[in-house]
Amino acid sequence: MPSDDDHPGSRISQQRKLAGYTQRGLAMKAGYSYSLVHQVESGHKAASPDFTAACARALRIDVAVLTGQPYMTELQQDRLAELIRPIRESLDLYDLGADPDVSTRETPRLVEAAATLCREVRATHLHKAARTLPHLITELTTAAHRKPSSELWAALGSTYRTAHDITIKLGFYDLSTIALDRMEWAAQRASDPVLSAVRQYMRGLVYHREGEHTIGLRLVDAGRQLLVQADETPESLAVAGQLHLGATVIAARARDEDVVRTRLAEAKQIADRVGEMGHVHWLSFGPTNCAAHEVSALTEMGRHGEAVAKAKEIHMPASWPASRRAHVWIDRGRSEMETGRNDAALVSITKARELAPQQTRYHPGARATIEGLVRRQRRTPDALGHISAWLGQ
CATH class of the missing domain: 1.20.960 (Mitochondrial Import Receptor Subunit Tom20; Chain A)
Structure with missing residues (x-):
């Protein structure tokens, strides 16, 4: 057993005491057993993500306080910590307009650069993507202000989405939220309701991580309402299906099996219509992703035997x-x-x-x-x- 006392259980214990709760009091407020709280705090059982989120919500603190994120020692070892400040600055300076010292590439090359950056993140080449991201945001912002077009604003929105992906994977949740705000700022200028709907899907998952299930579901439903403004296309259908999948996982953590069942069925119906689609604002919607989200939902609901069985059936x-x-x-x-x-x-x-x-x-x-x-x-x-x-x- 690890001797290090700096683990989620010890942080839960510390924050519980600061809030004035007994172990039984926290267990009641978080919706878990006293036995589990005791085992986690004493280091005899690991804190699962859903348990940690429930404790954070009960204690009214960010979940990152309990997980210890971002993991700075590992980030420094991977030489990723030094890349965060330029990303932070690029997200903060969005409203300065065109940078007079920046020369920009032609629109097709910039759009492809945004797509390439997203591919790097999906391939989990985080160091390379994080190093490229700040300058691309500056270049796209400058180009979009000099020669505004829906294509350039949409590419900038996609790049802000990539900033969200990078920062949330590295545990910088404050930056990930800012990136989503910037994504909507660009989506409005691109007049792209589908991109705005994707942003609502991602916001919903942020609240899912924090254990705020009701808010997460409201955000997902807000994304579905945005799609009413868009023509029905394979792209808009895929995003609608992904919104249902997001609701599935959020409801699973809330142990709402009726919503899980309904939303998963809706997503599967859409997947049967559109098939496998891997390039809709860089979402991987389709039958395979429905199966993957079913595994996630079963895991969140504690139905681990079923989750293992379903996972073995997935052919990725x-x-x-x-x-x-x-x-x-x-x-x-x-x-x-x-x-x-x-x-x-x-x-x-x-x-x-x-x-x-x-x-x-x-x-x-x-x-x-x-x-x-x-x-x-x-x-x-x-x-x-x-x-x-x-x-x-």
Whole structure:
């Protein structure tokens, strides 16, 4: 068992005491058993993402306070910490207009640069993407102000979405929220309701992480209302389907099985109509993503045996982005750990690491799973010890 006292359980204990709650009081307010609160705080059980979010909500603090994000030691080791300040500045200086010292490429090349940057993130090349991002935001902003066009504003909106993806994967949730605000700013100028709907989907998932399920579902439904302004196309249908999938996972964490069942069925109907679509504002909607979200929903609801069985049925195409494939392996690993399949769980997290090392290193689900495996072992196997050390645990 780890001797380090700096883990989510110890942070929950500290914040609980500061708020004046007993363990039983926190358990009642968070909706979990006293036994689980006691085991997590004492370090005998890992804090799952849903449990941590529930405690953060009960204590009225950001979930990052309990997870310890961002993981600065690991970010410094990966030379990612130094890239955050330029990203922060590029998000803050959005309203200065065209930069007189910046020369810009032609519109087609800028649009392709925005698409390339998004591909880098989906391939989880976070260091490369983070280094490129600030200048591309400046260049696109300058070009859009000099020669305004829907195409350029949409490309800028896509790039702000990429900024959200990078910052949220690295644990800088304050920046991820700002990036989504900037995304809407650009989407309005592009007159693109579909892009605005994607932004609402991503906002909903931010509140899902914080355990604010009602707000998350309202945001997702606001995205669906925005699509009323758009013509019905395969693109708008795919975004509508993705909004249903977002609602599925949010409702799952709230343990609302009726909403999970209804929204998942709606998404599957749309997926049957449009098939696999991997290039709709860089969403990977289709039957495979519906299956992946079903695994996530079952995991969130604590139906881990079903989640493992469903995960084994998914055949992820090689064309699927590494970020999505790794996420499925992380969900599978978490459910395998919870059902006592310790060796299988380690294999799943290892596969996620092989596919998307930087994403896996900073993923709360992967870290909670490995922490849980370590705490279950009387003697830590070498492979588990290595990945635990790599995660900084």
